[in-house]
Amino acid sequence: xxFTLTHHDGVARRGLLTTAHGVVETPVFMPVGTQGVVKAVxxxxxxxxxARIILxxxxxxxxxxxxxxxxxxxxxxxxxxxxxxxLTDSGGYQVFSLADRRKxxxxxxEFQSHLDGSRHxxxxxxxxxxxxxxxxxxxxxxxxxxxxxxxxxxxDRSVELTARWARRSRQHFLERRLHSDAxxxxxxxxxxxxxxxxxxRTKSAALxxxxxxxxxxxxxxSVGEASDTMYRIVESTAALLPVDRPRYxxxxxTPLDLIEAVARGVDMFDCVMPTRNARNGRLFTSEGAIxxxxxxxxxxxxxxxxxxxxxxxxxxxxxxxxxxFLAGEMTGGTLNTLHxxxxxxxxxxxxxxxxxxxxxxxxxxxxxxxxxxxPLTA
Amino acid sequence: xxFTLTHHDGVARRGLLTTAHGVVETPVFMPVGTQGVVKAVxxxxxxxxxARIILxxxxxxxxxxxxxxxxxxxxxxxxxxxxxxxLTDSGGYQVFSLADRRKxxxxxxEFQSHLDGSRHxxxxxxxxxxxxxxxxxxxxxxxxxxxxxxxxxxxDRSVELTARWARRSRQHFLERRLHSDAxxxxxxxxxxxxxxxxxxRTKSAALxxxxxxxxxxxxxxSVGEASDTMYRIVESTAALLPVDRPRYxxxxxTPLDLIEAVARGVDMFDCVMPTRNARNGRLFTSEGAIxxxxxxxxxxxxxxxxxxxxxxxxxxxxxxxxxxFLAGEMTGGTLNTLHxxxxxxxxxxxxxxxxxxxxxxxxxxxxxxxxxxxPLTA
Numbered sequence: 001x002x003f004t005l006t007h008h009d010g011v012a013r014r015g016l017l018t019t020a021h022g023v024v025e026t027p028v029f030m031p032v033g034t035q036g037v038v039k040a041v042x043x044x045x046x047x048x049x050x051a052r053i054i055l056x057x058x059x060x061x062x063x064x065x066x067x068x069x070x071x072x073x074x075x076x077x078x079x080x081x082x083x084x085x086x087l088t089d090s091g092g093y094q095v096f097s098l099a100d101r102r103k104x105x106x107x108x109x110e111f112q113s114h115l116d117g118s119r120h121x122x123x124x125x126x127x128x129x130x131x132x133x134x135x136x137x138x139x140x141x142x143x144x145x146x147x148x149x150x151x152x153x154x155x156d157r158s159v160e161l162t163a164r165w166a167r168r169s170r171q172h173f174l175e176r177r178l179h180s181d182a183x184x185x186x187x188x189x190x191x192x193x194x195x196x197x198x199x200x201r202t203k204s205a206a207l208x209x210x211x212x213x214x215x216x217x218x219x220x221x222s223v224g225e226a227s228d229t230m231y232r233i234v235e236s237t238a239a240l241l242p243v244d245r246p247r248y249x250x251x252x253x254t255p256l257d258l259i260e261a262v263a264r265g266v267d268m269f270d271c272v273m274p275t276r277n278a279r280n281g282r283l284f285t286s287e288g289a290i291x292x293x294x295x296x297x298x299x300x301x302x303x304x305x306x307x308x309x310x311x312x313x314x315x316x317x318x319x320x321x322x323x324x325f326l327a328g329e330m331t332g333g334t335l336n337t338l339h340x341x342x343x344x345x346x347x348x349x350x351x352x353x354x355x356x357x358x359x360x361x362x363x364x365x366x367x368x369x370x371x372x373x374x375p376l377t378a
Numbered sequence: 379x380x381f382t383l384t385h386h387d388g389v390a391r392r393g394l395l396t397t398a399h400g401v402v403e404t405p406v407f408m409p410v411g412t413q414g415v416v417k418a419v420x421x422x423x424x425x426x427x428x429a430r431i432i433l434x435x436x437x438x439x440x441x442x443x444x445x446x447x448x449x450x451x452x453x454x455x456x457x458x459x460x461x462x463x464x465l466t467d468s469g470g471y472q473v474f475s476l477a478d479r480r481k482x483x484x485x486x487x488e489f490q491s492h493l494d495g496s497r498h499x500x501x502x503x504x505x506x507x508x509x510x511x512x513x514x515x516x517x518x519x520x521x522x523x524x525x526x527x528x529x530x531x532x533x534d535r536s537v538e539l540t541a542r543w544a545r546r547s548r549q550h551f552l553e554r555r556l557h558s559d560a561x562x563x564x565x566x567x568x569x570x571x572x573x574x575x576x577x578x579r580t581k582s583a584a585l586x587x588x589x590x591x592x593x594x595x596x597x598x599x600s601v602g603e604a605s606d607t608m609y610r611i612v613e614s615t616a617a618l619l620p621v622d623r624p625r626y627x628x629x630x631x632t633p634l635d636l637i638e639a640v641a642r643g644v645d646m647f648d649c650v651m652p653t654r655n656a657r658n659g660r661l662f663t664s665e666g667a668i669x670x671x672x673x674x675x676x677x678x679x680x681x682x683x684x685x686x687x688x689x690x691x692x693x694x695x696x697x698x699x700x701x702x703f704l705a706g707e708m709t710g711g712t713l714n715t716l717h718x719x720x721x722x723x724x725x726x727x728x729x730x731x732x733x734x735x736x737x738x739x740x741x742x743x744x745x746x747x748x749x750x751x752x753p754l755t756a
Contacts, residue, residue, distance in 0.1 A: 035705045036698070042709060044689065065676070065701045073679060073697060081693040298443070301451060311422065315459040319451060320414070323443045327413045330708045331420055 003215070003246050007356045011238075011265045014355040017215075017246050019085040019137035020185030021077065022052075026246060026267040027351055029258065029344045030055045030087060032275060035064070036080045039275050040333040041341070043082045049310060049342040050349065053085040053137075055270045058130055059094035062120075063113050067133035075135030087270070088136035090127040090191075093219075093251070096145040104144070106161070124168040128188075132180055140217065141169035143191040148223055155195045156203075162193045163207035170211050187214035189248060195220060196229050198236050205240040215246040218266070222252045231260050238265040255284060255347055255371060259364050262351055274344045278336035281325045284343040286370055290318075292336065297322045310342035311335075381593070381624050385734045389616075389643045392733040395624050397463040397515035398563030399455065400430075404624060404645040405729055407636065407722045408433045408465060410653060413442070414458045417653050418711040419719070421460045427688060427720040428727065431463040431515075433648045436508050437472035440498075441491050445511035453513030465648070466514035468505040468569075471597075471629070474523040482522070484539070502546040510554055510561055518595065519547035521569040526601055533573045534581075540571045541585035548589050565592035567626060573598060574607050576614050583618040593624040596644070600630045609638050616643040633662060633725055633749060637742050640729055652722045656714035659703045662721040664748055668696075670714065675700045688720035689713075 108123030131139035194200030324332030354363035486501030555561035572578030702710030732741035
């Protein structure tokens, strides 16, 4: 693995992350392909909007169609027809969100499938094994994702458990990597937890860095806390992470969140927001978000965003997209998804360009001003 | 309008139909875009699978988003981002299928919208006006579509009403065409009815031809009658239609139906079968239809059809398509639709080629043998 920083602009950085399936320019946004597909689009659509790396959810793929089945198909890339890099999460986040259908122990977390109620045990080691079956380019360690708000001492214990799990994960990964084709090309990232407590984040970062991973994630944010709080934690945590390793802010966020996190030294992002919002008719534009089902668009012949060059904006009007949404046509979901993903990916292209030109701060202020302009739906 | 026959092979014919939006090679299959979109795909997907002309449903578009709104958008082509030809039906078929929510009179047919229960009157003249608002390339006359089975004398009265409506449709169309931009490029097709009664079909054909249209459709078939009956009626009816005008068999059918109708002199087809079946996981292959959700495909790494060159077959396995179907991922519907449409459109390409080479009869027999082979799901 190699991660090369090519430009700095303040704390923001631009770099190249080399994986078994090619080089990824950072900062990068990763569309979410929960069940082995980015909802409503095809791989060639994803290439068209410029996606360079996508995320797959270990929890979902483990349960259906099963990671062993995917291994027998030649791994996740071949199975889903995507030959660019894939990052897989550990499955922990989904398991912990099952609330009363999971039980935590030192060994791991036992849970019941949301599909059929069957019982499963997810451990640091099995999360490694599952992701080796998927043969993703980047695997995440299993971390505890405590429900928030939580007491300080509970969060502290969670940080320590996450660190013990991270050590087991790394050890198992290194052993498997010696004896596995999939492992030879895979990178493993550790995850810093600690809620919104700066000193617990500091402790978690130190414990995780001491183990040593190819990259580091900041987990447990964007779970309801205020933006300012999130930015503060990202800033203090990112500053503790090794300069020469990629930094991944998990599950974040809005376009403004991405830019603010880049300004604090983050390199990688994933979020369902562009794809989920698209299917709900909520579209991002350079002047803020709009809701395409709004009656004001019934006879609007303009594109979603006049500043956008995506297929949807080149060919279709707001009036047509509104019609497709109201008529329940799934092609509307596809066209909306193409646009929202293009918006996110194009924003990141502009972020990288601004960093290279040393104009990131200007870009950031301009983006805030236009994107936060009075929303068109207001 | 011009329709030029370029090849004959027995009764089968190959030709070129010139419309305001380009030339269509016949025999041709028209994918159905009921609500201004062929379900689950985008216009560029349609171009990719070789669609040259699509069908829009006047009933649906009249109710939502409204044909006046579409006219103000510059017509259906511009509204939906499709610059190749479009044929629109008259809306009659859908209205008559509303059963107890419609009332027939000499004037037309009054019906209640399936969307909001609002009352509407569809007349021969309003069907013309709506389709001029849509500015389709080919408009259909309003015909009565009687529920079958029906008594002979009821069918006879229906044929006569359809002929009176056809005369009003043509007269109104010719008047509007003189004074309308949309009308100048539009063709109007008459429709032959008469159920499965050969002499009523003969009467209906004579009455319709006497009015004079740019093309002629055979309506009221594929409504539950046996295939042999349908083929017999198609054969006798097609033989009565002017040689130099396109012949359109409405709402038909299976791949075998299309080939059998071409063998009887039909030039144009539409049917929801390839698109609807695709969304239900039923896929056409050169060796018959398969149901992708079948457990036997869970670990099948082969394409849907090894003889197919579509995007779906080039890039994805049966195992993956089965996974998408079971996981409820709409991308599965898209990939299945691309394949089924490609199958229909490619079959028609091969039909046209065989006619040009004078090998249509051999093609027809070969197709029957392979397509009717023991289904792969058996």
